[in-house]
Amino acid sequence: MKIILYQTDQSPPARAVKMVIYILGLDVEQRELHPVLREQDTPEMKKKNPMRTIPFIDEGDFRLSDSHAIVIYLVEKYGKNEHRHLYPKDVRKRANVNQRLFLDCGILFRQLQFIMGPVYQGQMSDIPNNIIRGIKTAYWMLEAYLNDTKFLADDVITLADICAVATVSSLDGLYPVDGERLPKTRRWLDTMQAQEFCKVKNEPGATQHVAYLKLCMEHNRHTQSKL
Missing domain, CATH: 1.20.1050.10 (Glutathione S-transferase Yfyf (Class Pi); Chain A, domain 2)
Incomplete structure (x- = not known):
């Protein structure tokens, strides 16, 4: 399943994930969440991401929050030799x-x-x-x-x-x-x-x-x- 990244450009942690995605050349669907408007607090979002933080990724049967955990996962799973x-x-x-x-x-x-x-x-x-x-x-x-x-x-x-x-x-x-x-x-x-x-x-x-x-x-x- 194609990775969905929930993010907003102003978020430093989201930008870190986006930089890694760019380096790895991944095709990722991006969906905007506005933290000031608390869009991460909807029942659907809280179920997917109990931390209610931005960014997080949704890969169907696998979801992950915290930018540091996300970038490690992306490099470990999708990185090539030149990314090691x-x-x-x-x-x-x-x-x-x-x-x-x-x-x-x-x-x-x-x-x-x-x-x-x-x-x-x-x-x-x-x-x-x-x-x-x-x-x-x-x-x-x-x-x-x-x-x-x-x-x-x-x-x-x-x-x-x-x-x-x-x-x-x-x-x-x-x-x-x-x-x-x-x-x-x-x-x-x-x-x-x-x-x-x-x-x-x-x-x-x-x-x-x-x-x-x-x-x-x-x-x-x-x-x-x-x-």
Whole structure:
């Protein structure tokens, strides 16, 4: 059965999955879900995806949520020899990729969630200092991991880079990576954004995501000024 991907372009995790699909050359049906409108909360969607997160895939008798689990599954099942560097067989290399994937979901994306939730709920008009400190800390972690390798887990691009760039490209639009203080992170981000898969499947959605968040914050400032 043809894979159905439920996604929205503004979602960093969905963009990560779309980049992997593009790299693998898979023919996938895409269906739009709008998380702000809570379209993932319908009874049909909750049955398919109890986590109610975006993205998730439906392959008939098999469904899977969480972008990190999805990209691993897609590479393991559909990847060819030329794709093996994305999720290497070597146990230690794979462990490094996994750890950086956990870094993305547990630290990087959390910084973005600390912004998105309050902004969408009308509670945040500017990014507060405590969240900025968290973003800076996350960036410094990336800088440290890039001390020994060109990319986050190896000297070649892996799934860790693809997932992280989807997140960081949105964060960078809200609080830019300082190239003077974080030269390795800035170089990594620029290198990733120059990749064709990133230009085609990440850049448009990231631009929309950042613009929408900034628009919401401006709206929140305007609303709060009237109170």
